Amino acid sequence: MTDHRRRALVVGAGYLAGRVGAELSALGHAVTLSSRQPPSTAQARQLDWRPVDARDRRSVHALLDAARPDAVVVAHGPSDITWCEANPGQAAAAHLGGARHLAEALDGRRALLISTDNVFDGHRTSYGEHDPTGPANAYGRAKLAAEETLLAGRDALVLRVSLVYGWDRAGLRPNFFSACAQQLGAGRPVAVPDDHWNSPYWSTTSPPGPPPCWTPRTPEWCTWAARGG
Ligand SMILES: NC(=O)c1ccc[n+]([C@@H]2O[C@H](COP(=O)([O-])OP(=O)(O)OC[C@H]3O[C@@H](n4cnc5c(N)ncnc54)[C@H](OP(=O)(O)O)[C@@H]3O)[C@@H](O)[C@H]2O)c1
Secondary structure: OOOOOOEEEEEEOOHHHHHHHHHHHHOOOEEEEEEOOOOOOHHHHOOEEEEOOOOOHHHHHHHHHHHOOOEEEEOOOOOOHHHHHHOHHHHHHHHHHHHHHHHHHHOOOEEEEEEEHHHOOOOOOOOOOOOOOOOOOHHHHHHHHHHHHHHOOOOEEEEEEOOEEOOOOOOOOOOHHHHHHHHHHOOOOOOOOOOOEEOOEEOOOOOOOOOOEEOOOOOOOEEHHHHHO
């Protein structure tokens, strides 16, 4: 029987990719996640998966040839800011390199890049679409370069989200919230920095519409310590 569902390819198979993939699947789309290793979160493991290394041009082209998506969501790592700062070349290879290979292979198909508020300088509590960018770290520079590459094509959309959090029931990929819950539930104290500010964003919140480059305005920023309290 012919499958008439629209095909969505998600590059990445981690926390965000799993959430986006599950939402798209619930909307009736045929979803394929992709990454170097099979997914580890319970949500992502329920979806179709194909291997890809975004840094490798041939691997990206082969993925698009095999998956034949109608649209692509770009949500792969690395997402660890400290790691990216220590490995700026590798961060750029994954984000900018991946965006270049995808831009080449898209062939007119729409792409959504999950980007970050790290493309801004971090001196203010909130930013909008028209504020100037000025990344203060290697992760932000790599993501901004990826944005520019994909937006140079006709059909790209960039979503600049801040720190996304949610409940990973199986705990396969603990985030700040689930790690706090697990530690406190076991009666253990949690050490949390109070000099790192962020604007947390609940992963089930839906964006209001389809602008070309959207920066969700999170309520206010707070420290990890305030969020944990
Ligand atoms: N989580 C947030 O709060 C947040 C906020 C704003 C933006 N974002 C963006 O969303 C993206 C995903 O974040 P996340 O929290 O879901 O990260 P994550 O859970 O660490 O997942 C990253 C995923 O990317 C894959 N990956 C890493 N390098 C790759 C490569 N070279 N080729 C293909 N896949 C690769 C990883 O699998 P393998 O290692 O097996 O390849 C993994 O599946 C990040 O790049 C980040 O810019 C996240």
